Amino acid sequence: xxxxxxxxxxxxxxxxxxxxxxxxxxxIESEKLGRDIGWERASQEWLQNHFPGWKRDHWxxxxxxxxRTQGSLN
Numbered sequence: 464x465x466x467x468x469x470x471x472x473x474x475x476x477x478x479x480x481x482x483x484x485x486x487x488x489x490x491i492e493s494e495k496l497g498r499d500i501g502w503e504r505a506s507q508e509w510l511q512n513h514f515p516g517w518k519r520d521h522w523x524x525x526x527x528x529x530x531r532t533q534g535s536l537n
Contacts, residue, residue, distance in 0.1 A: 477521070484517060485509045 489505030 480521065481514075481517070484513070488513065 485502070485506050488509040489500060489502065492505060492508070493499045
């Protein structure tokens, strides 16, 4: 697999992960209100309120995994 394909796979994984988090947020908030809040509202609210923390946590996990992988190659 080329570096370009690995980067594309990584970006696709990040995008899928974000979508899953937004789906969870949409479900939770819709349940709280007793009605569907819609994808647009859910995604805007999640990006505004939860994305910075998600990004930090996701980045930290990716770095830790890269360090472990690099360590096992040596």
